Amino acid sequence: MVSTDVVAVRTGITCTKLKNPLSMATKQCVCSPCHLCEYSLSKMKCQLIKDDGLVLSDGSELTLQQPVLQPTEWFLTKEEITQSRGGVPRSNLQTYSKGNKVVVFPSSDQYFLFAYRDIERSGANDTVYLAGWGVDNVPFDPINDPTGKKSSFQSIMKRAVQRGADFRALVWANQLEREQNLVMRDFINTNLTKPTVSGPARFVFDDRVPYLASSHHQKSLILRQQNKLVAYLGGVDLTTDRWDTINHDQSKLRDQVKISRYFNGWVDAHYRIEGPAALDVGNNFLQRWNSAFKPTLGKIDDLLDFENPGHSALPPLSSNGPLDLNGKGPHMVQITRTFSCKYKHYEEFAPRGENSLFQARIKAIKAAKNFIYIEDQYFVLVPELLDALLEVLPRIQRLIVVAQRVMPDTKVTGYDRYSFDMVAPIQKRFPNKFQLYTTKEAKNLYIHSKVVIVDDVYLSIGSSNWNRRSMTSDSEIGANVVDTETVETPEGLQVGKLVRNFRLSKFMEMTGKSVASLAKMKLIDAANAFDTAAEDPASIIERLQVEDSVKFVAFGDVVRQKIDPDDKC
Numbered sequence: 001m002v003s004t005d006v007v008a009v010r011t012g013i014t015c016t017k018l019k020n021p022l023s024m025a026t027k028q029c030v031c032s033p034c035h036l037c038e039y040s041l042s043k044m045k046c047q048l049i050k051d052d053g054l055v056l057s058d059g060s061e062l063t064l065q066q067p068v069l070q071p072t073e074w075f076l077t078k079e080e081i082t083q084s085r086g087g088v089p090r091s092n093l094q095t096y097s098k099g100n101k102v103v104v105f106p107s108s109d110q111y112f113l114f115a116y117r118d119i120e121r122s123g124a125n126d127t128v129y130l131a132g133w134g135v136d137n138v139p140f141d142p143i144n145d146p147t148g149k150k151s152s153f154q155s156i157m158k159r160a161v162q163r164g165a166d167f168r169a170l171v172w173a174n175q176l177e178r179e180q181n182l183v184m185r186d187f188i189n190t191n192l193t194k195p196t197v198s199g200p201a202r203f204v205f206d207d208r209v210p211y212l213a214s215s216h217h218q219k220s221l222i223l224r225q226q227n228k229l230v231a232y233l234g235g236v237d238l239t240t241d242r243w244d245t246i247n248h249d250q251s252k253l254r255d256q257v258k259i260s261r262y263f264n265g266w267v268d269a270h271y272r273i274e275g276p277a278a279l280d281v282g283n284n285f286l287q288r289w290n291s292a293f294k295p296t297l298g299k300i301d302d303l304l305d306f307e308n309p310g311h312s313a314l315p316p317l318s319s320n321g322p323l324d325l326n327g328k329g330p331h332m333v334q335i336t337r338t339f340s341c342k343y344k345h346y347e348e349f350a351p352r353g354e355n356s357l358f359q360a361r362i363k364a365i366k367a368a369k370n371f372i373y374i375e376d377q378y379f380v381l382v383p384e385l386l387d388a389l390l391e392v393l394p395r396i397q398r399l400i401v402v403a404q405r406v407m408p409d410t411k412v413t414g415y416d417r418y419s420f421d422m423v424a425p426i427q428k429r430f431p432n433k434f435q436l437y438t439t440k441e442a443k444n445l446y447i448h449s450k451v452v453i454v455d456d457v458y459l460s461i462g463s464s465n466w467n468r469r470s471m472t473s474d475s476e477i478g479a480n481v482v483d484t485e486t487v488e489t490p491e492g493l494q495v496g497k498l499v500r501n502f503r504l505s506k507f508m509e510m511t512g513k514s515v516a517s518l519a520k521m522k523l524i525d526a527a528n529a530f531d532t533a534a535e536d537p538a539s540i541i542e543r544l545q546v547e548d549s550v551k552f553v554a555f556g557d558v559v560r561q562k563i564d565p566d567d568k569c
Helices: 021-027 078-084 108-120 152-163 178-191 252-257 276-291 299-303 357-365 383-392 413-431 468-472 497-511 516-520 523-534 550-554 556-562
Strands: 037-040 045-048 097-106 127-132 166-172 203-206 220-225 230-236 265-267 269-274 332-337 371-376 397-401 434-439 445-447 450-454 458-464 476-483 486-488 494-496 541-543
Touching: 078 127, 078 357, 097 108, 097 276, 097 476, 097 556, 108 152, 108 220, 108 230, 108 269, 127 276, 127 383, 152 166, 152 178, 166 178, 166 276, 178 203, 220 276, 230 276, 230 458, 230 476, 252 523, 265 269, 269 276, 269 458, 269 476, 269 556, 276 476, 276 486, 276 523, 332 357, 332 468, 357 371, 357 383, 357 450, 357 458, 357 468, 357 476, 371 497, 397 523, 413 550, 434 445, 450 497, 458 497, 497 516, 523 541
Parallel strands: 127 166, 166 203, 265 445, 371 397, 397 434
Antiparallel strands: 037 045, 097 269, 097 332, 127 220, 220 230, 230 269, 332 476, 371 450, 434 541, 450 458, 458 476, 486 494
């Protein structure tokens, strides 16, 4: 049935008649966007295609419901985690943990600054463990140290080692940023004092992934300082282009200190975690480092200069004495991961793979009652995630997605089609509830976030993109957070304090409205502010358009499986 009984306040899709007959012939339609609009001869105008299942509601007639606050309703159970691992129980990582103290960074500059300050406190017998997609000798505090004399990656880590800390880095054998990673490898393994145990390597390239086009995508930093433990986790690598403020007003400084590579700014998010969950992040690093199957043993690694010096297993993080994991913070955290079930050398920690990150996302989406906010580098077809969104959209007010437009380097591999295949089915059924944006092209900002917020109660940030390879194939790690501290919304609902504050910061970034003004708005009004911002030249966002194309036939399932693998066993 076509839903015509609700008059939408918001118009998500505007149908316009194509003026150029050549465009009509090429696109084989009269009205744009062609996959959503048709020409009505009786009304003599373009309108939405009225297929069965079309819901015209924009959600404004719905009353928000009290969301579930219990973490057990959001997090995977122990049994569900085991199921996500092909029936193999997970070791050395908790199902979820209580008592954590979590800080969420809505922009990358805060991560760099907090990490800089924390590492500066590292001393004798402390550890600094880094897992990344790539690294570079960028300044961590370019505003106060534009030359990087004190705050560059190399100077920070060199001082930490000189004070007696043990620095180790596990970095993907990344052919995309090979030259800078080799420079960093050589500096760390040559210029820093050699470790007395588990050496001589401090920097190890990791190529233990299922396919040539796969990547190690996890981004974490673990600091043990005496008996305290801190973990950073999210979407930000400590490399070029990443550092930026939430106002995206430092493009000149980024150029000056050689942070910029391709973009004028960077949209991202990251966590700082103190408490039991930090040990889970640390144990994930140790599982990879300590694996008996050593990385970069192939001839291609020798050819690309990715071979590693010798290294051996690192001791547990508690080897120097019991850790004080506090346990008094208000945040409950579940660490989730992706390891491919197709790769046969994760024997010690994921012998049949792990897709807990994927399963946790599906579960959280299906628990939604009011709204879902997604901010992602990609928003491309993952059938199970699409099905989950379509299942909950009838009952929620809004689905808001801010995604990076398809770039030329991914367009040639079919990402235009994969994006269309995710977006079009939602637009066809819920054109007014679904809000889709990107950054204004002229501002040259890159959206790299991997964020999902549900009902201001559940927050997920990690390294995983909204695509099949992050859900099932590339190595990924994420943290899902539920807060025991609650605040009241303008609608009179109890929601998580940390999650709502982060969401307000992100809405401020996108709409240009202050956090104070957004905090007073009902959710539906704050969501509508995105439409206003999209038309405002001063804001950073605009509506993201997707269109069908005859070229999409070139990117069938065989090509897609190579580009965006879906590893199921």
